[in-house]
């Protein structure tokens with residue numbers, strides 16, 4: 251059975267939990283005491299991921315790190331129809347948003363760690379970067395909606411939506427509200443309606 | 458922001474974190490009651506500096522406690538702390554943009570379990586809060602709620618299925634609370650789950666959950682993850698609550714029958730004339746009246 255090394259408050263681990271739920275993939279989890287225990291930096295975890303980060307996902311004898319890579323793996327292995335990771339002209343756009351989700355948007359994650367858990371860091375600078383990333387998503391989704399679309403890429407949900415969703419939604423933990431992002435609000439309601447959707451602490455099902 | 462002048466708030470013990478979470482030798486900046494404080498852990502103990510002076514420090518229950526004033530009592534007794542088979546878990550501080558008093562009141566509230574902790578601490582099929590008893594124990598100056606019962610689909614990290622959990626709540630000071638709850642693995646004993654709230658300012662708090670539990674099977678990571686999951690579900694509710702400050706004025710918020718402990722808690726705060734983290738009253742009644 252696949253295994254997720256998981257931290258319940260991590261938006262990156264949530265990407266994997268959400269994708270597996272949407273695909274109906276069963277897996278086991280091992281809770282890692284990321285905070286306050288810093289278990290992701292323990293020798294046992296560094297042996298699995300020398301970067302000392304979560305999530306780590308084991309499947310088919312592979313040990314995978316990086317939430318975006320794991321999303322690709324899940325779509326590749328468990329979605330034979332290829333709707334979550336289309337191989338046509340949408341592929342490049344999906345990859346582009348995956349890179350963004352693991353790159354610029356992670357400023358929201360960093361701001362959240364400072365704001366919520368007291369990690370060291372320049373909160374205002376991180377929030378500013380986080381808002382810039384949110385603005386890029388808002389403008390993109392707004393264009394999509396004006397053109398009659400809703401998803402990040404194409405006419406169906408893809409792993410790009412799943413990669414973007416967690417930290418967009420957890421931004422309020424970083425002190426970034428959603429008042430200025432109407433297109434994001436429309437989009438996130440659609441993500442929540444996907445069959446098999448699961449939330450996480452801070453992303454309740456009832457909002 | 459500057460140190461509060463609320464004497465009732467000043468004359469209390471506050472937790473600034475678990476001792477083990479402070480690094481040796483490196484001063485850690487934090488805040489309490491509107492004032493910056495600096496905690497330094499050394500081989501020979503912990504010092505806390507705030508408002509330009511050394512503050513009193515206790516390390517009771519392996520937490521750093523301090524006070525700006527003169528607490529009337531020592532830190533509360535916790536007999537379970539001497540039981541050898543209990544696991545001590547320090548779940549780490551979580552910052553919440555809310556009044557610390559709101560955190561305590563939310564912790565006391567059984568009625569929110571089905572809606573905020575759906576399918577974990579409560580079920581939308583069984584949302585009723587059975588009658589329970591509340592009392593103010595004047596000898597120790599604590600609030601107790603007892604004989605609380607609630608159906609819980611997943612009461613704790615070690616749960617295999619649903620159970621009727623028995624609860625007792627104990628408020629030991631305005632910003633420190635704990636609950637006693639039947640563990641899935643030892644129904645004749647009580648797990649202790651404490652929430653120590655560090656009020657940084659009137660609308661920002663750091664919650665320090667601390668557990669003394671009987672659970673021979675779960676890993677530390679599993680127990681801490683369970684507690685953090687529950688607390689983060691509360692955090693989003695707390696940060697969206699309006700008004701952010703706790704109203705003590707009659708009529709500002711209407712309590713329901715399930716809020717018996719909240720009613721007594723607010724009355725107890727009024728009796729203490731505590732105002733830090735409370736909404737300014739507009740009815741002309743001074744704090745404590």
Ligand SMILES: [Fe+2]
Pocket residue numbers: 563564569573574687690691
């Ligand atoms: Fe709660």
